[in-house]
Amino acid sequence: MQTSASAPADDRLLPRIGQWLSTTNLVVPAILVAWFAIVIVPIIILFVYSFFSTAQFRTVYEPSLDTWIGLFESGRWEVTLRTLRIAVTVTLIELVGAFPFALWLAKGGVSKGGRAVCLALLTIPFFLDMSSRTIVWRAILGQSGLVNTVLMGTGLTDAPVEWLLYSEVAVHFGMVVSLFPPMVLPIYMAINLIDDSLIEASKDLGASPWQTLRRVILPLSLPGVMAGVVFCLGPALAAWVEPGMLGGGFVNLISNSIESAYSALRYPVVAALSAFVILLLLVLLAAMYLIARRFGDPASSFRVLRG
Amino acid sequence: MTDSTAVPMLEVEDVVHRYGTVTALSHVSLSALKGEFLTILGSSGSGKTTMLRVISGLERPTSVRRLRIGGVDVAHLPAAKRNCTTVFQSYALFPHMNVIENVAYGLRIRKMNSTDALREAHRALGMVQLDSKADRRISQLSGGERQRVALARAVVTQPSILLLDEPLGALDERLREDMQIELVELQRTLGMTFIYITHSQEEALTMSDRVVLMSHGRIVQSGGPLDLFDRPNSRFAAGFMGYENILQARLIGREGDLGLVEFPGGLRLQGLITAPALDTGTPVHLAIRAERISALAPDAPEGIAARITSRVYRGKYTDISLDTPAGPLRMRSWHGAQDESREIRRIGWSTNDAVIFAVD
Structure with a gap:
């Protein structure tokens, strides 16, 4: 490993640090320890918390399965299924939209300028707080919002279209908009890494565009597709802003349950629900890995990244 | 060269190609007989690689009067439909497939069943003495071995013309000399037309039936290796x-x-x-x-x-x-x-x- 940043002002210290880092085998363990402390430990604590219970707004620190049992008895199945359904639907919509877009952006003969503009546009959503971005849609999709005003003004409808806001459609829509960049960017990166000569070789050997896509581009872009699904599915399962603002209380997802448990100070329930979301995510990712194997060996796809 | 009564396997007439304002090929005509080893010799920027890409169909020329492979007009056919394959300079082997899958690619594309495809692929690998490494990953091969896999992958579908884009460029000198001899032997065995691109006059002279020397998008001189070596006309x-x-x-x-x-x-x-x-x-x-x-x-x-x-x-x-x-x-x-x-x-x-x- 080499610290590649070589500040011109200090041309001695950095190489020395780099050399020290590369000779000692401390870097990888240090990163692992830090990651463990910052990310893994809280998750473990969260999981442990889910085995406590609450009595009179106080957490009882005695191991029990009450919280988990209560979780499944209180009819949260419906909420869980709805959350799963919406998250998976949103992820699939993203995938269907993002893959062709990423393919076009990376290999569609887009000019350098055009590509830079597209990538810049994709990062714009990160500039703005998600609530501010989402709340704007209320003004656009509401009963007296922009869309309905236009629809009624042109005489296409007599009464405002009600399902545009405070509905599952609106929640889906909000999530699809906000999760598009996290899906597109990794796929774009992966496709961009595919050497043009591989695509040319495929054509040259007689493959139709579809065969080239299926046998060369798709398998080689799997790492990006999987990263995109992770970046999309995780936030979709935990989505909180969109169901709250665009669902208007009619679309309850797990995150809403977490929120209400939180405001009731029932921390073990919060922990159990959060742990449950993580478990769901793992199950879905495992399923995705199995599906990805049908399109190519995901392990060998990563060889492209290794060069 | 084979008998002169044979129909040309490759006929290119008056091809012009421009990249923006740069003229890469300026009214070039070329033909090759069946079983001929034709070398296009030139320095970088001479247009030789563009010529190869025009023949393979990976590049659409700005204009061409005639472009035929085996008597079939291919001027408007995409690369996939042309009866020729390319050995790329970078080899362009698929990193997510192993050696045998790479070689069998062209056959699987043509919907050949997997038993036949594997048998043919093994045969092609045997031809380049690499059958023992059929199950290796591409990353486990040396440069010379990758070169052979690329060669086997290109000939396995038995195209009329094999296009080779400086295939020996990345190899060390010793290996290059061995491969020169092997390539010529392979070409004689297959009876296939080889169009070979190189910047090395040594390669051109030792391997070819005929050499075409290019410079600035034009053909400067063409003839047998001896003609070019002993009778340069410019x-x-x-x-x-x-x-x-x-x-x-x-x-x-x-x-x-x-x-x-x-x-x-x-x-x-x-x-x-x-x-x-x-x-x-x-x-x-x-x-x-x-x-x-x-x-x-x-x-x-x-x-x-x-x-x-x-x-x-x-x-x-x-x-x-x-x-x-x-x-x-x-x-x-x-x-x-x-x-x-x-x-x-x-x-x-x-x-x-x-x-x-x-x-x-």
Whole structure:
């Protein structure tokens, strides 16, 4: 490993640090320890918390399965299924939209300028707080919002279209908009890494565009597709802003349950629900890995990244 | 070359290709017979790779009058539908497939069932002596092995024409020489037309039936390896083919192919005229290879006077710089030959070794 940043002002210290880092085998363990402390430990604590219970707004620190049992008895199945359904639907919509877009952006003969503009546009959503971005849609999709005003003004409808806001459609829509960049960017990166000569070789050997896509581009872009699904599915399962603002209380997802448990100070329930979301995510990712194997060996796809 | 009655396997007529304002190919015509080993020789930027891409269909030319492979008009067919395959300079092997899957790719694309495809792929791998590594990953192969896999992958579908884009460029010298021989043997066995791109005159001379020399998007000269080596007809061709001595003179007389030139100091020398239409009185170049010059006795009636200005020992040979009435000349003496060290007063060469062509 080499610290590649070589500040011109200090041309001695950095190489020395780099050399020290590369000779000692401390870097990888240090990163692992830090990651463990910052990310893994809280998750473990969260999981442990889910085995406590609450009595009179106080957490009882005695191991029990009450919280988990209560979780499944209180009819949260419906909420869980709805959350799963919406998250998976949103992820699939993203995938269907993002893959062709990423393919076009990376290999569609887009000019350098055009590509830079597209990538810049994709990062714009990160500039703005998600609530501010989402709340704007209320003004656009509401009963007296922009869309309905236009629809009624042109005489296409007599009464405002009600399902545009405070509905599952609106929640889906909000999530699809906000999760598009996290899906597109990794796929774009992966496709961009595919050497043009591989695509040319495929054509040259007689493959139709579809065969080239299926046998060369798709398998080689799997790492990006999987990263995109992770970046999309995780936030979709935990989505909180969109169901709250665009669902208007009619679309309850797990995150809403977490929120209400939180405001009731029932921390073990919060922990159990959060742990449950993580478990769901793992199950879905495992399923995705199995599906990805049908399109190519995901392990060998990563060889492209290794060069 | 095979018999001349055969139909050309490749016919390219008047192809023009421009990248923006840059003209990569300017009215180039080319043809190759069945089973011919044709080499397109040129430095980078000469248009040779563009030519190959136009033939393979990976590049659509700006205009072309005729483009046929095996008598079939392919000018408007995509690369996938043309009966030719390419061995890419970078090999372009699929990193997510192992060796045998790479080789079988073209067959699987053609919906051949997997048993037959595997058998054919193994056969092709055997042809390049790599059958033992069929299950290896591409990343586990050496450069030479990757080259062979790329070759096997390209020939397994039995195309009419194999296009090779500097396939030996990335190999070390020893391996390159072995592969040259293997490639020629493979080509003879398959009876396939090979169009081979290289910037190395050595590769062109050792492997080809016919060589086409390109420069700045045009064909400068074409012919057998010996024609190009011994009868260059332009300053560029002579320089590219390694003529060390290219002298300025004026043509004062010709008799058939034999020409007489006069140097500014009045010295007259004979040589072979390689450019057909050359009038007496025009300024010309006379070119001679360093190794074709030999020392003569100081009182010999033929030859020209010379004085040594420097000697450079280069291992296998010694380069000797001379001052002569025709201008500065370089002669080459093989290591161990007596010219290497003795004094030289007079030099000469066979008239057939000096070529005369127009100043361009």
